Amino acid sequence: MHSPGPLPVNIPPARYYYFNDRIVDAHAPLLQLQDLGLFRGYAVFDFLRTQGGKPLLMERYLQRFRHSAEAMRLTLHLPDATLAELIRELIRKNGFAESGVRLLLSGGYSPDLFTPAEPNLIIRIEPYTPAPQSSYTQGARLVTDEYLREWPAVKHTNYINAIRNQPRVLAAGATEVLYHWQGQLSECSRSNLFIAKGGTLITPPLQQVLAGVTRGQVLRLARAAGIPVEERPLKLEELWQADEAFITATTKRVMPIVQIDHHTIGAGTPGPLSRHLLELWEREVEGKM
Amino acid sequence: MHSPGPLPVNIPPARYYYFNDRIVDAHAPLLQLQDLGLFRGYAVFDFLRTQGGKPLLMERYLQRFRHSAEAMRLTLHLPDATLAELIRELIRKNGFAESGVRLLLSGGYSPDLFTPAEPNLIIRIEPYTPAPQSSYTQGARLVTDEYLREWPAVKHTNYINAIRNQPRVLAAGATEVLYHWQGQLSECSRSNLFIAKGGTLITPPLQQVLAGVTRGQVLRLARAAGIPVEERPLKLEELWQADEAFITATTKRVMPIVQIDHHTIGAGTPGPLSRHLLELWEREVEGKM
Numbered sequence: 001m002h003s004p005g006p007l008p009v010n011i012p013p014a015r016y017y018y019f020n021d022r023i024v025d026a027h028a029p030l031l032q033l034q035d036l037g038l039f040r041g042y043a044v045f046d047f048l049r050t051q052g053g054k055p056l057l058m059e060r061y062l063q064r065f066r067h068s069a070e071a072m073r074l075t076l077h078l079p080d081a082t083l084a085e086l087i088r089e090l091i092r093k094n095g096f097a098e099s100g101v102r103l104l105l106s107g108g109y110s111p112d113l114f115t116p117a118e119p120n121l122i123i124r125i126e127p128y129t130p131a132p133q134s135s136y137t138q139g140a141r142l143v144t145d146e147y148l149r150e151w152p153a154v155k156h157t158n159y160i161n162a163i164r165n166q167p168r169v170l171a172a173g174a175t176e177v178l179y180h181w182q183g184q185l186s187e188c189s190r191s192n193l194f195i196a197k198g199g200t201l202i203t204p205p206l207q208q209v210l211a212g213v214t215r216g217q218v219l220r221l222a223r224a225a226g227i228p229v230e231e232r233p234l235k236l237e238e239l240w241q242a243d244e245a246f247i248t249a250t251t252k253r254v255m256p257i258v259q260i261d262h263h264t265i266g267a268g269t270p271g272p273l274s275r276h277l278l279e280l281w282e283r284e285v286e287g288k289m
Numbered sequence: 290m291h292s293p294g295p296l297p298v299n300i301p302p303a304r305y306y307y308f309n310d311r312i313v314d315a316h317a318p319l320l321q322l323q324d325l326g327l328f329r330g331y332a333v334f335d336f337l338r339t340q341g342g343k344p345l346l347m348e349r350y351l352q353r354f355r356h357s358a359e360a361m362r363l364t365l366h367l368p369d370a371t372l373a374e375l376i377r378e379l380i381r382k383n384g385f386a387e388s389g390v391r392l393l394l395s396g397g398y399s400p401d402l403f404t405p406a407e408p409n410l411i412i413r414i415e416p417y418t419p420a421p422q423s424s425y426t427q428g429a430r431l432v433t434d435e436y437l438r439e440w441p442a443v444k445h446t447n448y449i450n451a452i453r454n455q456p457r458v459l460a461a462g463a464t465e466v467l468y469h470w471q472g473q474l475s476e477c478s479r480s481n482l483f484i485a486k487g488g489t490l491i492t493p494p495l496q497q498v499l500a501g502v503t504r505g506q507v508l509r510l511a512r513a514a515g516i517p518v519e520e521r522p523l524k525l526e527e528l529w530q531a532d533e534a535f536i537t538a539t540t541k542r543v544m545p546i547v548q549i550d551h552h553t554i555g556a557g558t559p560g561p562l563s564r565h566l567l568e569l570w571e572r573e574v575e576g577k578m
Binding site: 013017019024026027028029030031032033034035036037038039040041042043045072102104106107111113114115116122124126148150151156157158159160161162163164166 | 302306308313315316317318319320321322323324325326327328329330331332334361391393395396400402403404405411413415437439440445446447448449450451452453455
């Protein structure tokens, strides 16, 4: 099997970010050093992308960003409508064909480096390059790691374990690392997991994973198409017996998985349910004909 | 029981930090926004303090800082001797009676915000105020939380759970939050835990906790004084049956604990072993007569 490999690392830089109250030069030195996000990992973020140059499902991402901020007692002063307008302006000014939009809210300049202060807000625009087509036609790979994600309901910035695993991911020609803990599957470091078994779609419940926006849309599309769906705890052994597996993420959409560690999933090629859901996604969400 | 309460939050700011290759104004905007420590929580740190104006046990803290950096594949270019000289110069320039010295090494300006880049190094000087004497004469309180710390051997910056618990800590008039997981005790958010039972000192082993510099010194002092010591897994129930408990940390030294949640520990006053070890600490490590 040819591996589609990782996404390219050397991406061109953005020219403009938003920082607290204004649009700024992306590479200017702007942050004071005593930020709580930097010194204590105390920050939340979110990430959305454009489709045809327009932010896709933006209101859902902004809603989740605000939920994460509130859970960590960080005040997001700007209303969603203002954030949406700023995001549109930044996308225009940076001028990429397609953009990724990363929002970050940190614990701010904390005198004791422990008590959250007035948050720092950053909006970062990145050029968005879709995954190579081979990831969808041939399927992608995962590696696994036994790891319990901290507070998965909140999109905080702790990606230590994901970055720690990245050399293994790259060495295996994989796309992602899949987490399990005491025999239970949860999610990938930056994607949600689904399996298909006997025509039923199964994915771990929201108590155990981040509420992926793509995950939510795929569940909605599946239910509307009459596909049986179960949101329930999923055992690692069930993965090895699955007919199909796929992951969902903002950048990856519905990406079929054909190999995990040394296990081949199903027939080793993208399965019919994965392909059907990708088609539904492209038609219903992305608006492709 | 009168509670000693938390340390003061409103501390005077430092005037000088060190940033990458020079001494800088502490509050200048210096950091570009796309730092991996900020966006992915990918950074390590360490913290030491002065005693009589001189850095205490500095070589051990620098050794641990380098160990944390290496574990996270971050290169600390400056040798320990250069770091030590910089730290002494920063302490002099800031001119506090006693100083805390915080070193941070982040994953740097990462174009894809995932792959570690050239690290950013920060050295921050803080005024150090010892805990109030009542913490030692009357003892301090803890609250507990069921939490499994990620990668405890490395002093990374993930303090989300510690900060999340801080309102509970303050409301209880406590000093720290103590972590346990599936019936096993580990450590506090910023301190190590010891108990005494039948004249023996017991503390969880290094597989489960950070290698506290103060912890290591207290173990050394105890062994030299002929006090029996066990480094072994410690059950939560053992805490409720303990004769004494105390925590060790750079800022807290050997601090007796007399209440944890609604449980009184031992007689509810600092025990003889805790007091003995604090005396040994002051005499042998701090050089007090």
